[in-house]
Structures are given as C-alpha cells and as structure tokens.
Amino acid sequence: xxxxxxxxxxxxxxxxxxxxxxxxxxxxxxxxxxxxxxxxxxxxxxxxxxxxxxxxxxxxxxxxxxxxxxxxxxxxxxxxxxxxxxxxxxxxxxxxxxxxxxxxxxxxxxxxxxxxxxxxxxxxxxxxxxxxxxxxxxxxxxxxxxxxxxxxxxxxxxxxxxxxxxxxxxxxxxxxxxxxxxxxxxxxxxxxxxxxxxxxxxxxxxxxxxxxxxxxxxxxxxxxxxxxxxxxxxxxxxxxxxxxxxxxxxxxxxxxxxxxxxxxxxxxxxxxxxxxxxxxxxxxxxxxxxxxxxxxxxxxxxxxxxxxxxxxxxxxxxxxxxxxxxxxxxxxxxxxxxxxxxxxxxxxxxxxxxxxxxxxxxxxxxxxxxxxxxxxxxxxxxxxxxxxxxxxxxxxxxxxxxxxxxxxxxxxxxxxxxxxxxxxxxxxxxxxxxxxxxxxxxxxx
Numbered sequence: 001x002x003x004x005x006x007x008x009x010x011x012x013x014x015x016x017x018x019x020x021x022x023x024x025x026x027x028x029x030x031x032x033x034x035x036x037x038x039x040x041x042x043x044x045x046x047x048x049x050x051x052x053x054x055x056x057x058x059x060x061x062x063x064x065x066x067x068x069x070x071x072x073x074x075x076x077x078x079x080x081x082x083x084x085x086x087x088x089x090x091x092x093x094x095x096x097x098x099x100x101x102x103x104x105x106x107x108x109x110x111x112x113x114x115x116x117x118x119x120x121x122x123x124x125x126x127x128x129x130x131x132x133x134x135x136x137x138x139x140x141x142x143x144x145x146x147x148x149x150x151x152x153x154x155x156x157x158x159x160x161x162x163x164x165x166x167x168x169x170x171x172x173x174x175x176x177x178x179x180x181x182x183x184x185x186x187x188x189x190x191x192x193x194x195x196x197x198x199x200x201x202x203x204x205x206x207x208x209x210x211x212x213x214x215x216x217x218x219x220x221x222x223x224x225x226x227x228x229x230x231x232x233x234x235x236x237x238x239x240x241x242x243x244x245x246x247x248x249x250x251x252x253x254x255x256x257x258x259x260x261x262x263x264x265x266x267x268x269x270x271x272x273x274x275x276x277x278x279x280x281x282x283x284x285x286x287x288x289x290x291x292x293x294x295x296x297x298x299x300x301x302x303x304x305x306x307x308x309x310x311x312x313x314x315x316x317x318x319x320x321x322x323x324x325x326x327x328x329x330x331x332x333x334x335x336x337x338x339x340x341x342x343x344x345x346x347x348x349x350x351x352x353x354x355x356x357x358x359x360x361x362x363x364x365x366x367x368x369x370x371x372x373x374x375x376x377x378x379x380x381x382x383x384x385x386x387x388x389x390x391x392x393x394x395x396x397x398x399x400x401x402x403x404x405x406x407x408x409x410x411x412x413x414x415x416x417x418x419x420x421x422x423x424x425x426x427x428x429x430x431x432x433x434x435x436x437x438x439x440x441x442x443x444x445x
Contacts (some may be wrong), residue, residue, distance in 0.1 A: 027182075028144075029144075032169070035183070036141050036169055038063040039052075039169065045128070054187075054188075061104065063088075063089070064122070068120065069129040072126050081120075087180055092185045136157075137153055137154065138154040147172055161304060163322070167190045171183035171186060172184055194206075195303050196303065196305070198306045201317070213293065223361070224238040225357040225362075228354040230345075233251055237250065241259070241365065244260055248365060253267075261281055261282065262399075263278070263280055264279060269404065280407060295337075295338055298354070306318045315333050325346070340356065370402055375398050376433065377397070377435050379394070380395040380407070381440070382441075384415075386442070406427075415442055418439045421439055
C-alpha cells in the first residue's frame, strides 16, 4: 500500500479498509511511518548509504530529531521527552540507551530539564522540515505487508524533473508491549546514490566515479592540486610522501593536513618557531582506502547530470544535486577526470570556481620526512567531569622527535592542558626529542 505525506499541507491521511487483509496492510504502514520517515531523512541529510549501523550514536540522535519534527507536523507536539527519545531509538534497533551527545545543544537543540524528566526541542529539524518537505521534497512509503518497507524521498527540481532516493527497511514485531512502536527496525539499506544521466553523455556514473578514485589518478599522476577562488593562496594538494598518502592545504608559513594517521597544522608555536602540531589521531587520515573517494566526493549526491556542451578536451555538464543546489562541472573528455566546477555561493551569490590540476610538483613539506626517523612517546592523562564524577583515561602516542602533540580538545574544546598532575603548571612545549606527560582536565578554576 503506497502512501505519501505532504507535510506542507499536513493533511489527514484517509485509509480505505475494504477487507481484513487491507486493514493489516494499512496498520503496518501506519505503524512504521514515523520510523521510516526519520530514517530516510537522516540518510538523505547526512549522507548515509549502504548498510547503516543501527547503534551509531550520531545516526540515532539525528533520527530522533526527525521523529520530533514528524510529531510536530502530524500531531502538533513541540517537545519530546527523554522516555520518548529512548523508546524511539530502541524501535530503530538500538540495543542500549545512547546518552545525548555533548555537541547536541551547540546545533540549536534545546534541552529542558524538569524536576523529574528531560525534554528536547529539536528546533533545527522542525525548521528544516518546513523548508523542504512539501516544497522541493516528497516523502512516500511503500509498505504492503510486514516485514519490509520502502521509503522514498522524491526531489523536485526547477527544470520540472524529479529524482528518487529509496531506502529499504526491514522490521520485526516489537517484543516491548509498553512501546509506542509496534515494530522494531532490523536493517536499513540506502544504496549509493546514482544520478539520472543524460543519454547524450558517452560515459556512465560508475565510470566517472571510478576514474576519479585516487587509486586511478595515482596510476597516471603523482599529485592533484585543488584550488578555488575563495581559498585564494591556500590550495589543497594530494600526493604521496615516502609511499604514504598526504593531503595538505598550504599557505605562506602555514599548512594543515593529514598524514600517517593524524591531522596536523604546520604553524608558529608560542616561541615563534615553525613546527608541525598534531591536533588528533584518526586511522582514516592518510589511509588509501578511506580517502580513495576524495575527488569523486566533489560530485557526491548528484541527482541529474545533463550535457551542456563539448568544449575541446572538456565535457561540460550541468549537475543538480540532492538538497536543491547545482554546479557546472567540466570533465576531461578522454580520462573522465574532474577539471573544474562552478557554482554560486548561497550566501553572497559569488561565483565559486574550483580547479583540479594533475601532475604538478607538490610543496616541499620536508617536515613530513621526520616520520621516517626516530620517534618518541608522549603520555596523556585525560580527566573529565561530564557525569558529575571524575572519569580518567590514559593515552600514549608515538610521534616524530620534532612534532608536537597539542590535542584540539585543549585548544578549542572543553579541556585545559597542564604539565603536572596537580594542574599548577600550564602547558608549554617541552622541546624536540623530549618524552613527557600531559595532563588534561575539564575542571575549571
């Protein structure tokens, strides 16, 4: 039974039930509608695809926000309680309660604490729903019978064409008789988006994505340079150094990037000396597999690809993206490599031109070679008071002798960094080649 929700009109849904079988079909669709909608919108807005991990905290809280927006539109409910959020997240397949993340309020979500309960106002999601649902986006649910349902988000474009993004969900009966949800989500699959391609183009989408994988690019060129007129003198370089992938954004007396499992800045320290400073560690940083789609991600989310014209060695296309924005993208006619994209800034209306250049000599960045030399260990003791009681964890990192580890949590986050356990000696860089311990705490004063 296919149903469509036009949230612009917030129309009441009329169900025709001519026989018991159809009644069952309608009941399954009605019972899973809110879950399917919240999951589809989360996948659509946050770029989830393939098999979604149902215990992912970010996914669960984003989906809770869309459930709250659904309740506001369909039932006029402005606040959702802690219990409602937990019940909904368990009905999405979460096996444990997921605490509200620290960043939640910074996104505009209001948390209201009463004497005996906590309530959430997901204002940004409610506002976003009003911007897109019933305007440029339709939501449809095809749920003829348990356990499977298909949620579709249909994007409308100014050129009077549409594209569908489909999300395939599997449910099971909810064993919790006290839950507001009759079914529990078992799995959701969101296929990698593939746009509608102009038949006049002589390549397909998969071919374009494969051509712009870093693996393919490095089979022909030693580097990629990405630069736009907004960044000016701060281009992004992608190249290999000592066999390892490096992504580096450079300027005069400054650079930032990722290499060997860390992200870093090359900048003056408090003593005025230029040195690399590691902000954090992430296995994906500089990992070939994790960053293979770095270039093709520039056209990720394409919904409709139309041929504009063939211009010498370039194929110029116009691409409409999910989210109701577009770019003019130039593609190498022979190798299918991205060469240029043009779009307009939604804020200023300024044209943003991004160029992709291959094979140029990357910056010297001699400091990267330190990873091939002697290393040192730095110990960290982290203390936080987020739960009202102290929680302590220990970390040891291995870095080159002349690289500083200055965690972002201490520079821009909630932590203050010290050189002793009693928190009386503020942090100063101990110097190259020294092994030392850092003490970080969220306690203030």
